[in-house]
Amino acid sequence: MDNEQMAIRTTYFSIAGNTALALIKGLAGVFGNSYALIADAIESTTDIFSSILVLLGLRYASRPADENHPYGHGKIEPLITFMVVAFLVFSATVIAFESIENIQTPHRVPKYWTLYVLGAIILWKEMSFRYVMRRGKESGSSSLQADAWHHRSDAITSVTAFVGITTALIGGPGYENADDWAALLASAFILYNAYLIFRPALGEIMDEHVHDDLIEEIRLIASGVDGIEDTEKCYVRKSGMRYHIDLHAHVRGELTVRQGHDIAHRLQDELRRALPQLGQVLIHIEPA
Structure with missing residues (x-):
């Protein structure tokens, strides 16, 4: 299997995984009274669209060189990475806005069983990050490595949600907002990851000496x-x-x-x- 086909198949894996997790997180968040899980579902939903963008970009980048593109079509990859970063920034902004609103609104403590859901999600997303990142490095695809960071940022938001829900459950009355503070913290992690993804893609566009x-x-x-x-x-x-x-x-x-x-x-x-x-x-x- 060549690098292009490897990268494309890995993107299908990301799309399928993000779709399943968005549904699981959304349902668990609604029925388990956890905005941190709902925020997590929002990020997974944006991850679906960003993975589709990566897939389209990889298919275009794999086209052979032609008269108008003598060096091939590979420069589309960092451009797609910029769009992936935009999705990350958008999801972080939505999560932060909704978290601040929820902090100011009284609500019930999350259900204890949401912790089991989050534990399984954290394990799956970290394994997904390692798998997609390995494939991204093997193929040399910057957009696939950016997609891998989506899995890592998803794992981070799930960890913060786990901590927030645990705090709310242990603290009891008066600690209901710990879940929302966790979602707000997660949005900051997502923005930081967006920068980590953006920087190497910018270097690729600028032909930076890093080889x-x-x-x-x-x-x-x-x-x-x-x-x-x-x-x-x-x-x-x-x-x-x-x-x-x-x-x-x-x-x-x-x-x-x-x-x-x-x-x-x-x-x-x-x-x-x-x-x-x-x-x-x-x-x-x-x-x-």
Whole structure:
């Protein structure tokens, strides 16, 4: 299975999981008198739409390069990530607003059984985060890694809800609002996670230099190609799940143009063989 197909299948997993959990949290929140669970359901609902966006983005990004997009369509990925961040900010704002309103409104203590529901949700969402994040790193998909953080933020909101409901149940009368304060705290965690997702996506759009490990690997591979004396400049920019390379390589100065050209192609082929995640590989030959 290639990286694109792996990322797309993982997104289907996120959509199915978020849909089921949104229903479970919503019903448990309504019948269990817990706004923290209802807030959790709101976030899971926005997660469904953000996962659908990720899926559409991944399908578009997997299109091959064409005349109008010689470097492929991968730049759609960080743009989709920005939209995922917008969903996170929106859900955090809604949760914070509703929490403040509920804090000012008297209501009943949540039901004790909601803690069992939350415990199962926390376990599932943390496992989902680890699975989707692993797939995102394996495929090199920034939008899939952003989707993974949705699972982690969901787990965090569920933890705060668990603490809030526990406090309300132990404290009894006068502590009914602990559940709502927990939801308000969860909204702050969600906003912080939104920033963690936004920052690397911005770096990808701006072609930020963050690929030192890959550059070292490229130089090591180049040093083993017959005819390459040394390497100089090496620039890497990420587009979707592909890395486009500009590399300056030194060869002996007395070689003919054709010999230098052949060495450059050998280096190009070796890099693509060793690093299948590479896209365009431009080799600039210089005399040693």
